[in-house]
Amino acid sequence: MTKAKNRGIVQNRETIEKIIANLTLFDDDLMSRAFDQNIEATELLLRLILKRNIKVLNVNGQEEIKNSAVGGRNVILDVHALDEDGSEMNIEVQGNSEGAHVKRARFHSSMVDSRMLRAGQKFRELKDSYVIFIYKHDKFQRGLPIYHIDRYVSETKEPFGDGAHIVYVNGNYKGEDEIGRLMQDFHQADPDNMYYKELAEGVRHYKESKGGNETMCEAVENYAKEYAKEYAKEYAKECTIKNNANIVKNIMKRTKCTLQEALDIVEPSAEDRDLIIEEISENS
Secondary structure (H helix, E strand, O other): OOHHHHHHHHHHHHHHHHHHHHOOOOOHHHHHHHHOOOHHHHHHHHHHHHOOOOOEEEEEEEEEEOOOOOOOOOEEEEEEEEEOOOOEEEEEEEOOOOOOOHHHHHHHHHHHHHOOOOOOOOHHHOOOEEEEEEEOOOOOOOOOOEEEEOOEOOOOOOEOOOOEEEEEEEOOOOOOOHHHHHHHHHHOOOHHHOOOHHHHHHHHHHHHOHHHHHHHHHHHHHHHHHHHHHHHHHHHHHHHHHHHHHHHHHHHHHHOOOHHHHHHHHOOOHHHHHHHHHHHHHOO
């Protein structure tokens, strides 16, 4: 191995280590691993958010639920827990507004519910489900630490009582209470500065222990590779649009045909057709 190549590997490793050092529990790669099989940390989190003691039997990070419909969208849960009563909890972190539409919560709730009953079971046997979004900002801009979303009968204002619960936690909340300290921990990159030891230990394992750190390095590298692939696809598509726009303009110039006629000659897809028109109008 050449010195230059070896130096590049070292620098790449240093870059990855720096990225890992700056990760917080609002990064789903770290969060899902810190809670995976970590019953103690999961019980703490659920107790603080739901305000009651919960006995967790099992918890998995990055668990995929497949959609049985042909071509249906699957969902990967950041954290999926099962308690002793059979209730299922999906805990998600959301660092930005992308992917934070309220209908995502509805979709997650339906996907969790979809596999709770076996053939022949009565609907009344369906256990409660909880979808909890720990949002980095204040989703509803009301300054509250937690927002509970449950169904009610509009005319009577009485609870519908179907057992489906959606909860949003305000990551901007800075109160001097349990939720305030919890959100401080979620924003904290250094486990030594975290308030709850159950969370600190999970984060420390993936940042400082050899095995945990190697797992995180691999996760960051894989993410970087996937991002590079997606960027390359987008860049290639952008170049294709620009090239086709130039071709269309040249056809129009040489044959005196209209824009639509030139597009018919090139035969782009319907989506690309609109992008080509946009590219031409922006540069004409």
